[in-house]
Amino acid sequence: MDLSHPADRTRVPSPTAPPAAAEATLAEVGEFGTIARLVARFGTGPQVLLGPGDDAAVVAVGGAGGSGGGRVVLTTDVLVEGRHFRRDWAEASDIGARAAAQSLSDVNAMGGRATALTVGLAVPPGTALAWVLGLADGLAAESALVGAVVVGGDLTRADTVVVSVTAMGGVDGEPVTRGGARPGDLVAVNGRLGWAAAGLAVLGRGFRSPRAVVDAYRRPVVPYAAGPQAVQLGATSLVDVSDGLVADLGHVCASSGVDALLESAALVVDEPLQAVGSALGTDPTDFVLTGGDDHALVATFAPGTALPAGWTVLGQVVAAAEERGRVLVDGQAPAGEGGFRHF
Incomplete structure (x- = not known):
């Protein structure tokens, strides 16, 4: 998660370097x-x-x-x-x-x-x-x-x-990659979403509460048992949510050649996130969709897979439209860039 932008540093090109205007950054x-x-x-x-x-x-x-x-x-x-x-x-x-x-x-x-x-x-x-x-x-x-x-x-x-x-x-058996999701698969998450992003928003405005989200930003609670468990459950794809649900699930969709359709009613917006959203005048659902650093796991599973406690079904994988790799919420593309970008 980007916190600040250091001062630009002057770069002196070597004598053999092409003109700066011709260089891609x-x-x-x-x-x-x-x-x-x-x-x-x-x-x-x-x-x-x-x-x-x-x-x-x-x-x-x-x-x-x-x-x-x-x-x-x-x-x-x-x-x-x-x-x-x-x-x-x-x-x-x-x-x-x-x-x-x-x-x-x-x-x-x-x-x-x-x-x-x-x-x-x-x-x-x-x-x-x-x-x-x-x-x-x-x-x-x-x-x-x-x-x-x-x-x-x-x-x-x-x-x-x-x-x-x-x-x-x-890993016991074959590793689960981002490229195995298939149309009809369930999309499910294990772990918290949006907590670290809410904590970062609070800290960025000079506050230290709600303490629960600040602590979540400082030290994430990672569902380490969920990865091996997903393998046992027959997960078709897996991804760590480090840059945001929409962004990281988008990587799965792009690698698998599919789209994902999420249901807003299935998204869990916990009370501390609602409190931060209310205090800052922002939609707390944005923390859940685009916030990173909680390191929840998102997996896809074959239709009808019985998922144990800890997993929440958010939607399903669908066949790709013209532009593959899309993540839609209630049929619409979420507003904004959909997650953290390093450059």
Whole structure:
């Protein structure tokens, strides 16, 4: 979730660089357009069982295609001070827990469970040691929720705090990707939606209450058991809601070549979100549809699947219209961009 916009820095082109006016910027190309161009430069290999484009990658170890070895689920997330967190809004342990949760949830969204993490930490030299140790405590506490351990990383100097977390794990059976949703499937969510976004809205206006949503922003409550459970229930697709329900479900629809039709009556708008919406003069449903950072799981299941407690059916998958990958609410496209955008 973007918190602020650092001052622009002057960029001096190299003598061989093309004129600045002829260069495309990341703002023009966008996050996913940039990623597509990067991926094209890296290529692939027989050890890559699932490459870029999902919540995590899956690679073979001990032999191509997993022969003679096993498979590892891998994912990396980066948090930058001033853009993803502010030290005056959260304790160091909360920031550490939140950093771990982002990557742990990505493994969860493949139907897996993380076993190890590595952490890269860049900090200014004047940073208090107590703050760094608090960050470590938060990383360790969140990792312990899934039985994972921080096994290494890197520490370096920087002008601002940057935390990079790589999570590694495994999955029983085949990982569940974003590309398996089929027309007629149920769309269901496990976990809270909109709480962190409501907390960010409160903090951004200088308030600290309702405490429940502020705490949700500081330290998300991730449904870690839901990923493996979704695999057992036969989920056809899975995604972590980090950028917003509409945006992340849209990735599932685009990968699967389908649309999703949600029902507004099925959306759970909890009382704290209603209170924030009323206080700020905004529609609290927007928190649910476009708010990220809660790391709920959204899955699709075959029609008629009996879902246990914790899962809420929001709608169904439908055949794609002219432009595939749409998420509609009561038949209409939601207002706005539908989630967080990095550029």
